[in-house]
Amino acid sequence: MAKPAVLTHPESLKHPAGPSAYAKDPVNASMTKEAKIALYTKMARIRHFEQRCIRIYQQGKIGGFLHLYVGQEAVAAGTISLLGKDDHIITGYRDHGHGLMVGMGMNECMAELTGKVTGCSQGKGGSMHYFAPDKNYWGGHGIVGGQAPLGTGLAYAVKYKGLKGSCLAYMGDGAVNQGAVHEAYNLASLWDLPMIFVVENNGYSMGTSQERSTAHPGCLAKRAEGYNMAWDVINGHDVYEVRAKTALALKRAHEESKPTVLEIFTYRYFGHSMADPDKTYRDKEEIKTYRDKKDPVLLFEQELLREKVLTPELSQTINDAAMAEADKAAIFADESPDPTLADITKHIYWEEDNRGPKTTSRGTIIFE
Amino acid sequence: MAVISYREALRAAMRDELNRDENVVIMGEEVAQFNGAYKVTEGLLKEFGPKRIVDTPISEAGFIGLGIGASMLGIRPVMELMFWSFSYVAFDQIVNNAGNIRYMSGGLINCPIVIRGPANGGTNVGATHSHTPEAILASHPGIKVVCPATPYDAKGLLKAAIRDNDPVYVMENTILYNDKGEVPDEDYIVPIGVADVKRVGTDLTIVAHGRAVITSLKAAEILEKDHGVSVEVVDLRSIRPLDEETILKSVRKTHRALLVEENKPFCGVDAQVAYLIQSKAFDELDAPVHRVSSIDAPQIYCKRMEDLQMPNVERVVAEALKVLA
Numbered sequence: 106m107a108k109p110a111v112l113t114h115p116e117s118l119k120h121p122a123g124p125s126a127y128a129k130d131p132v133n134a135s136m137t138k139e140a141k142i143a144l145y146t147k148m149a150r151i152r153h154f155e156q157r158c159i160r161i162y163q164q165g166k167i168g169g170f171l172h173l174y175v176g177q178e179a180v181a182a183g184t185i186s187l188l189g190k191d192d193h194i195i196t197g198y199r200d201h202g203h204g205l206m207v208g209m210g211m212n213e214c215m216a217e218l219t220g221k222v223t224g225c226s227q228g229k230g231g232s233m234h235y236f237a238p239d240k241n242y243w244g245g246h247g248i249v250g251g252q253a254p255l256g257t258g259l260a261y262a263v264k265y266k267g268l269k270g271s272c273l274a275y276m277g278d279g280a281v282n283q284g285a286v287h288e289a290y291n292l293a294s295l296w297d298l299p300m301i302f303v304v305e306n307n308g309y310s311m312g313t314s315q316e317r318s319t320a321h322p323g324c325l326a327k328r329a330e331g332y333n334m335a336w337d338v339i340n341g342h343d344v345y346e347v348r349a350k351t352a353l354a355l356k357r358a359h360e361e362s363k364p365t366v367l368e369i370f371t372y373r374y375f376g377h378s379m380a381d382p383d384k385t386y387r388d389k390e391e392i393k394t395y396r397d398k399k400d401p402v403l404l405f406e407q408e409l410l411r412e413k414v415l416t417p418e419l420s421q422t423i424n425d426a427a428m429a430e431a432d433k434a435a436i437f438a439d440e441s442p443d444p445t446l447a448d449i450t451k452h453i454y455w456e457e458d459n460r461g462p463k464t465t466s467r468g469t470i471i472f473e
Numbered sequence: 474m475a476v477i478s479y480r481e482a483l484r485a486a487m488r489d490e491l492n493r494d495e496n497v498v499i500m501g502e503e504v505a506q507f508n509g510a511y512k513v514t515e516g517l518l519k520e521f522g523p524k525r526i527v528d529t530p531i532s533e534a535g536f537i538g539l540g541i542g543a544s545m546l547g548i549r550p551v552m553e554l555m556f557w558s559f560s561y562v563a564f565d566q567i568v569n570n571a572g573n574i575r576y577m578s579g580g581l582i583n584c585p586i587v588i589r590g591p592a593n594g595g596t597n598v599g600a601t602h603s604h605t606p607e608a609i610l611a612s613h614p615g616i617k618v619v620c621p622a623t624p625y626d627a628k629g630l631l632k633a634a635i636r637d638n639d640p641v642y643v644m645e646n647t648i649l650y651n652d653k654g655e656v657p658d659e660d661y662i663v664p665i666g667v668a669d670v671k672r673v674g675t676d677l678t679i680v681a682h683g684r685a686v687i688t689s690l691k692a693a694e695i696l697e698k699d700h701g702v703s704v705e706v707v708d709l710r711s712i713r714p715l716d717e718e719t720i721l722k723s724v725r726k727t728h729r730a731l732l733v734e735e736n737k738p739f740c741g742v743d744a745q746v747a748y749l750i751q752s753k754a755f756d757e758l759d760a761p762v763h764r765v766s767s768i769d770a771p772q773i774y775c776k777r778m779e780d781l782q783m784p785n786v787e788r789v790v791a792e793a794l795k796v797l798a
């Protein structure tokens with residue numbers, strides 16, 4: 106086995122044993138008891154949904170790639186819990202958590218994984234390509250870093266229309282070495298776009314630790330300085346901290362129309378995808394340490410127990426319900442039909458799907 | 474009806490659409506202050522201001538990706554590539570994002586963008602600046618590709634492209650920018666996917682697109698004058714969608730076909746057209762289908778040789794005579 110990678114997560118960001126220093130931050134202190142419970146519930150739902158996915162994958166019902174978000178829940182939960190009606194999000198292929206956070210149902214999410222017509226993309230996108238534009242969720246993108254320019258365009262459109270909104274574009278620590286990301290950084294800053302680039306730094310891009318992929322010695326967010334952008338680093342195991350610091354970036358986007366790069370330190374418990382045996386590039390002990398000491402869902406649960414927002418009974422009820430919901434979604438996905446052969450050639454062109462008196466183009470567009 | 478250049482026709486199309494729809498934005502390198510690398514967008518900044526006419530950094534993946542993202546929220550960006558050759562640094566955005574987003578979202582999202590700019594050889598600039606990627610791009614379902622050859626078609630196709638709700642890639646030609654032709658002042662579009670019979674004939678069908686249409690029309694005149702042959706020239710105008718009916722109708726009339734394009738031969742547009750003809754009009758043919766394409770090599774710099782590398786009137790005439798033999 107290779108020497109365990111040295112994680113670049115700064116010591117100062119590691120979660121202290123006691124309560125979150127950010128509990129008293131106004132965005133958290135102002136949360137109602139119900140809002141806190143709702144946030145915890147969403148994190149638990151993401152966790153249980155994905156753990157259910159593992160079983161379905163192992164049964165052979167989910168094809169292709171399945172990138173789990175387990176361990177990273179506080180990132181999507183913390184950031185998305187702050188968003189309003191003109192705030193948009195877009196992410197890479199590790200996209201289930203974001204989907205559930207914006208309010209997608211477990212049924213449509215599960216059915217998409219098994220390629221069913223009842224899936225959010227009617228079985229045409231799969232795990233890496235969830236979409237819910239009605240909930241300001243623009244995917245789910247399979248090409249590392251390719252979503253960064255798109256997100257910048259969403260922010261551009263928000264600004265063009267004179268709306269007070271933003272776009273959050275999520276990516277991994279490996280994605281920051283893609284040219285498209287740097288082009289997006291430059292444009293967002295040059296044009297003062299209400300943009301937040303969220304680097305979910307889980308320490309690895311597939312089997313490559315951050316120190317093996319990145320020349321820059323400091324944190325990844327610091328690269329923002331090269332583009333005259335604000336940046337911050339966040340302990341992504343503490344959902345309160347994620348909310349507190351993201352709120353500042355959102356304010357910068359809304360009030361000043363300026364972009365920010367946020368690097369959120371987090372950790373994934375499972376392999377890069379289910380196809381990754383996870384045996385060559387990190388130590389089992391490292392995973393165990395994170396699971397035992399820094400689990401974002403458990404830490405938030407403890408926080409809320411301390412605050413007496415949650416009781417052990419209520420927590421149990423919430424988790425049981427999430428598991429039951431995931432079980433039901435699995436049955437729903439099982440019982441749903443596949444798309445048909447005819448469906449293969451639908452949803453390619455808007456115009457083909459909306460033929461009518463206004464259609465102007467002619468000719469053969471789908472070939473034999 | 475005014476006589477204007479291909480360049481002015483493109484500009485008129487953009488001006489019309491900028492006036493018609495406030496969500497139309499022109500974006501690209503040097504399109505605003507510099508008035509366009511080829512002066513296609515000349516004067517638009519002055520007329521519409523910097524919100525509508527936007528200079529971008531040299532960042533094709535960045536600004537095209539940005540345009541795609543903005544289009545998902547209803548902006549209608551018309552993005553200029555200084556050369557279509559430069560599209561390759563933005564290939565992921567152009568193909569993977571623009572071409573797939575509707576499909577992968579099960580029809581929830583559409584991408585009403587236009588990318589336009591010159592895609593041609595023949596300008597003595599060497600291999601990196603002479604690509605003709607219409608076949609490469611048209612091979613992707615989800616993408617539409619048009620190649621206007623005349624000022625009338627340039628204006629009508631670009632207006633149609635801007636109004637279209639799918640990604641449309643407009644491939645122009647720097648050598649045609651100064652060509653003049655009659656163009657109506659009033660509003661019109663050329664529907665995408667409709668070929669145009671640019672010359673009526675009875676003995677041979679030449680199918681072409683882009684500047685190869687102009688070359689073929691000149692060849693047709695010589696064939697008529699010197700060889701007494703009546704040639705029909707079908708201008709595809711649109712590569713995808715493809716007007717198969719017009720091609721087949723002409724071939725069923727003349728029973729002979731010559732396909733001319735400025736692409737390299739392997740997997741060119743005409744490979745698809747040849748397949749179409751053999752599969753749907755095989756019994757109508759009195760001779761095998763022939764092709765004239767660019768000689769299969771990266772584009773040569775030497776001007777004298779480049780003129781020979783590309784389809785020219787002499788090569789088209791010679792090949793036509795072979796089909797007629």
Ligand SMILES: Cc1ncc(C[n+]2csc(CCOP(=O)(O)OP(=O)(O)O)c2C)c(N)n1
Pocket residue numbers: 199247248249276277278279280281305307309310311377
């Ligand atoms: C352009 C491109 N290259 C390679 C891949 C294959 N690939 C998918 S994810 C991945 C690792 C990315 O790691 P990171 O950005 O850290 O995100 P994480 O998976 O950790 O969330 C790689 C190499 C891809 N999808 N796209």
Ligand SMILES: [Mg+2]
Pocket residue numbers: 277278279305306307308309310311
């Ligand atoms: Mg990573």
